[in-house]
Amino acid sequence: MLAFLADHLGAFANGALITLQYTAASCLFGAILAVPIALMRLSRRAEAFWPATAYVFFFRGTPLLAQIFLIYYGSGQFRQGLESLGLWSLFREPWFCAVLTLSLNTGAYSSEIVRGALLAVPHGEVEAAMALGLSPLQRLRLVVLPRALAAAWPAYTNEIVYQIQATSLVSIITVMDITGVARVIASRNFAFYEAFATAAAFYLAIVYLVILVAKRIEKRLHAHLDEVESVGKRIGGP
Amino acid sequence: MLDLKGYGWLLWDGVQLTVMVSVVSMVGASVVGMVAALARLGRCGALSLLVEAYTTVVRGIPELVLLLLVYYGAPTLVQDLAATFGHKVVVSINPFAAGIATITFIYGAFASEVFRAAYLNVPAGQHEAAAVLGLSRLAALRLVILPQLFRYALPGLGNVWMVLVKATALISVIQLPELMRNADVAARATRMPFTFFLVACLIYLAITLASMWGQARAEGWASRGVVGGRL
Numbered sequence: 516m517l518a519f520l521a522d523h524l525g526a527f528a529n530g531a532l533i534t535l536q537y538t539a540a541s542c543l544f545g546a547i548l549a550v551p552i553a554l555m556r557l558s559r560r561a562e563a564f565w566p567a568t569a570y571v572f573f574f575r576g577t578p579l580l581a582q583i584f585l586i587y588y589g590s591g592q593f594r595q596g597l598e599s600l601g602l603w604s605l606f607r608e609p610w611f612c613a614v615l616t617l618s619l620n621t622g623a624y625s626s627e628i629v630r631g632a633l634l635a636v637p638h639g640e641v642e643a644a645m646a647l648g649l650s651p652l653q654r655l656r657l658v659v660l661p662r663a664l665a666a667a668w669p670a671y672t673n674e675i676v677y678q679i680q681a682t683s684l685v686s687i688i689t690v691m692d693i694t695g696v697a698r699v700i701a702s703r704n705f706a707f708y709e710a711f712a713t714a715a716a717f718y719l720a721i722v723y724l725v726i727l728v729a730k731r732i733e734k735r736l737h738a739h740l741d742e743v744e745s746v747g748k749r750i751g752g753p
Numbered sequence: 754m755l756d757l758k759g760y761g762w763l764l765w766d767g768v769q770l771t772v773m774v775s776v777v778s779m780v781g782a783s784v785v786g787m788v789a790a791l792a793r794l795g796r797c798g799a800l801s802l803l804v805e806a807y808t809t810v811v812r813g814i815p816e817l818v819l820l821l822l823v824y825y826g827a828p829t830l831v832q833d834l835a836a837t838f839g840h841k842v843v844v845s846i847n848p849f850a851a852g853i854a855t856i857t858f859i860y861g862a863f864a865s866e867v868f869r870a871a872y873l874n875v876p877a878g879q880h881e882a883a884a885v886l887g888l889s890r891l892a893a894l895r896l897v898i899l900p901q902l903f904r905y906a907l908p909g910l911g912n913v914w915m916v917l918v919k920a921t922a923l924i925s926v927i928q929l930p931e932l933m934r935n936a937d938v939a940a941r942a943t944r945m946p947f948t949f950f951l952v953a954c955l956i957y958l959a960i961t962l963a964s965m966w967g968q969a970r971a972e973g974w975a976s977r978g979v980v981g982g983r984l
Contacts, residue, residue, distance in 0.1 A: 576961040577954040578922035581933060585954060588940060589947030676812070683815035687926060694818055701825065708826030708833075715814045715822060722813040 519709045523700050530696035531717050537682040537692060541617035542675055548622030550660070553629035567626070574623035580684055582620060587612035587688050613685040621678050628674060632667035633659065665736045672729040676722050683718070693717050755952065760939035764949075767935030768956055774852060774931060775918045781857035782913065786864025793869055804865065811862035816920055819859060824851040824927045852924035860917045867909030872898070874905040904975040911968035918960055932956060 555567035574582065590597060590606040597603040605611045636659050644658040686695035693714050701710035757764070793804040811819075828844040835842045846854075875898055883893035925934035936953035940946040 573954070573958065576958045578919040578933065578957060580922045580925070581936075581950055581954050581957065584933075584937065584940075585947065585950040589950050592945060592947035680813075680815035683817045684923075686817070694815065694821075697818070698821070701821075705829070708822065708830040711818055711822040711826045714818050718815055718818060719810065719813040 516709055519704075519706055520713065523696075523710075523713070526696050526700060527693060527713055527717055530691060530693040530714075531721065533690065533695075534679065534682050534692040534718075534721070537613060537617060537685060537690070538675070538679050540614050541621055541682070542678055544614070544618035545621030545625050545678075546671075548618065549625035549629045552622060552626035553633055554655075556626065556630050557633060570619075571623045571626060574620050575627070579616070579620055579681055580687065583612065583616045583684055583688060586616045609685070609688040609690050613682075613688060613690055617678070617682060617685070620681065621674060624677070625671065625674055628667050628670045629663065631670070632663040635666055636662050668729075668733055668736050672726065672733070675725060675729065679722055679725065680718065755948065757939070757948075757952070758943045758945070760943065760949070763935045763939055764932065764952065764956070767930060767932035770930060771918070771921055771932040772960070774849070774856070774921050774924065774929070775914075778853050778856035778860065778921070779914055779917055781853065782860035782864045782917065783910070785857060785861025786866075786868050789861060789865035790868035790872060793865065794872060808862040808865060811859050816855070816859055817923055817926065820851065820855045820923055820927065823855045823858075824848065827851075848924060848927040848929035851927060852921065852929050856917060856920055856924075859920070860913055863913050863916075864910065867906050867913060868902070870909065871902045871905035875901050904972075904979070907968070907972050907975050911964070911971070914968075915961055915964055918964070919957065922957075 552567045552571065555563040556571065558564050558567075586606075587609065590612070594603060597606050640658055640662065641654060644654040649657065682692055683694040686692055686698060689695070691699070697710040697714035701707045704710075789804045789807065792800040795801060824846060828846055831844045832842055879897055879901065880893065883897040888896065921931060922933040924931055925937065928934060930938075932953055936949045940949040943949070
């Protein structure tokens with residue numbers, strides 16, 4: 516096992532870098548998608564509500580693997596159309612389809628987190644913002660969103676952790692992330708449990724490192740709440 | 754209408770296997786989850802630590818990696834171990850067993866969290882009342898705690914089920930002919946990948962919808978004796 520690690524640690528580290536890149540890219544695009552989708556889901560206008568709801572229902576109700584196949588292999592069925600649009604050079608690339616699918620997938624899940632957080636903003640704060648004469652857009656930008664996004668962070672941390680693990684599926688369409696590297700090394704060296712156990716250890720390390728960092732950020736986001744608590748203690752204490 | 758070029762029956766076979774694998778895994782995960790939750794809540798420190806380690810590890814490793822570890826890793830590990838003791842054996846697992854074992858193992862951890870939370874939701878007064886009635890610990894669990902526990906656990910278990918069904922698609926990677934795998938076969942044979950993967954997606958959506966309906970019914974049934982009804 517030690518000899519195995521010495522030989523292949525570099526390859527796994529490269530895979531880890533790829534895994535982190537796919538996670539970061541898809542979480543970024545997913546988060547950008549999440550806010551407008553959540554707002555559309557809360558809208559009273561049918562033309563905003565229904566497309567967003569259908570999108571969320573589809574991407575949350577089907578397996579990620581099916582979505583990846585639908586976009587990566589499925590795009591081949593529309594090759595001529597995509598070629599005439601100049602998009603084929605993108606859709607034939609595994610990395611593009613992987614990032615696209617992962618982003619659309621996490622965007623759907625994240626939008627539900629944001630929606631929940633938006634609904635949890637106390638109505639009094641919205642009324643206060645109205646009383647101050649803020650426009651609807653200002654209310655959203657200055658009062659509701661900052662509050663909701665801070666409240667959404669703990670749940671969003673979970674989504675990031677899922678996303679790290681979800682990226683392992685891109686290995687099926689030949690991307691060399693941690694899982695992809697493990698599969699190649701395993702079959703080349705006939706070292707199956709060594710390779711997959713090493714991959715598992717890499718994921719565990721990344722996941723719990725990310726959770727650690729996320730907890731730190733959570734503390735910062737809720738720093739104002741900590742302060743109130745400590746003031747209360749100072750007044751109440753001996 | 755949609756032309757499946759005669760591959761509809763192949764998809765139907767896949768659906769049946771998907772549902773079967775899901776149901777077997779869900780039953781397994783519920784049993785594992787129940788036992789793990791009891792161990793976690795019990796008074797034995799080592800056992801509860803072991804269960805905590807189990808849930809921690811499962812939450813941090815992708816399902817695909819665990820599946821590959823079970824399907825390819827476990828047989829070779831056994832062979833290597835046997836070789837060090839001077840035995841030559843050839844071990845292999847079939848995709849069906851490896852898939853069910855992996856999904857059960859993963860979702861057992863999630864189910865145990867559901868059961869633990871549900872147990873903690875049962876008011877302390879119920880335990881005390883059972884004790885006052887002179888019920889033994891086992892009788893109290895069976896007659897008083899479990900029926901109430903299931904009511905609290907149902908929403909969480911419904912959630913686990915819906916995620917689990919989607920997770921079974923991964924078993925297609927080790928060539929189990931379930932829905933995803935058969936859609937792949939049909940897609941390659943007909944060169945209509947978009948059509949077949951879309952149909953597969955719609956079938957998963959249909960299973961999700963049916964599950965949501967079933968869950969609502971089940972929750973209504975579990976709350977039948979409660980004033981004010983549903984949670």
